[in-house]
Amino acid sequence: MLTETEFLVLNAVYLKKMVTAPQIVEMTGAEADDVARCLEDATTRGWVMDMGADGVMVLDDGAAEVLKHYAEAYVEQRKDPAMTAWYHGFEALNTRFIAAVSQWQESEGDPSSERRLLQAAERLAKDIALLMPAIPRYAGYVGRLERSMEKVDLGERDFVCNPTVDSVHNVWFEFHEDILTVLGRKRDTT
Incomplete structure (x- = not known):
């Protein structure tokens, strides 16, 4: 290992x-x-x-x-019903986040879409904190989301979803891939 x-x-x-x-x-x-x-x-x-x-x-x-x-490393987490329940809640939040990102992109950065996107990211940061006792390294995602959101608040729009920086969207995407792999699940591409 x-x-x-x-x-x-x-x-x-x-x-x-x-x-x-x-x-x-x-x-x-x-x-x-x-x-x-x-x-x-x-x-x-x-x-x-x-x-x-x-x-x-x-x-x-x-x-x-x-x-x-x-x-x-994550045998116990894969068997834990609380982790599965947490993930089901995340799926609903993920759907809202994806919709907000799409609206933000289509509207070329509409402030209300941006606000919804950032609210979803704030919620995810709080939800990830619930997983940190079982997966302490997840604190890194919370810090990265918070830094990216701060940059967006300061007017640095690249930190919403630019693929070349540690944007809110990129951190979210990486976390999603990570939690799926922890749980032994595949990404739903339908």
Whole structure:
């Protein structure tokens, strides 16, 4: 099984698909030297590919290691009815969030759509806090959502859903992928 730091680093690459070391430090709170060491080891093992200035991307063997770690580390969470109930509540919130993002994009940033989107993100941050006793690393998602929302409040509209920054939408999407994998579920693409 991966160490906690190895998992955090490799999982960040898995969730982002392509990411730089500084972004991993920001996402995980891991020390830069530890991130560099983990990435070097993961590259040597053929788990990630170094893409130069663009960062690293996960390879099939790296994704398999991440999924194996999830399967081993979150056995109890997968069996916990409270986690399943929490996820069902999240699905309703996720539907509202997706609708708000779509309205925000279609209206080219309508303030009322933005407000609904941010209200959903605030709610998710509070809901994630309920999971932190079982999954302490989820505190990172709360911090990232809060930072992104603060930037939106300061008028930095890229932090709503720009794919090139740690936007509210990107953090939400990564969290959704993470909780699905914790629970051993597939994303519904219908």
